[in-house]
Amino acid sequence: MNWKIKAAAIGGFLVPLFWGVAAFILFNAPESAWTSAFWSLVYLTCPFWILPGTAGMILMPIFNAGLYALIAAGVIELRLRKPGEGSKDI
Numbered sequence: 001m002n003w004k005i006k007a008a009a010i011g012g013f014l015v016p017l018f019w020g021v022a023a024f025i026l027f028n029a030p031e032s033a034w035t036s037a038f039w040s041l042v043y044l045t046c047p048f049w050i051l052p053g054t055a056g057m058i059l060m061p062i063f064n065a066g067l068y069a070l071i072a073a074g075v076i077e078l079r080l081r082k083p084g085e086g087s088k089d090i
Contacts, residue, residue, distance in 0.1 A: 008068045022038075023042070
């Protein structure tokens with residue numbers, strides 16, 4: 001496995017942990033545009049945040065790591081593909 005994919009997976013695993021700590025610290029913040037933007041950013045960078053219960057807390061970093069690794073693999077594949085190697089059936 002490419003080291004960039006591993007790095008993306010590790011980053012994806014750490015993102016929900018970071019948001020969890022930040023949410024715990026900001027939990028008492030009053031409802032405002034900033035808290036709305038915060039939660040929008042959480043759901044954008046960690047779409048599995050919506051998983052309910054304890055199973056969600058355990059599985060969320062694993063699923064997020066897989067998602068980030070898949071995105072990194074796709075980006076690497078697209079960058080490595082040469083311009084003339086696309087579909088020739090068109």
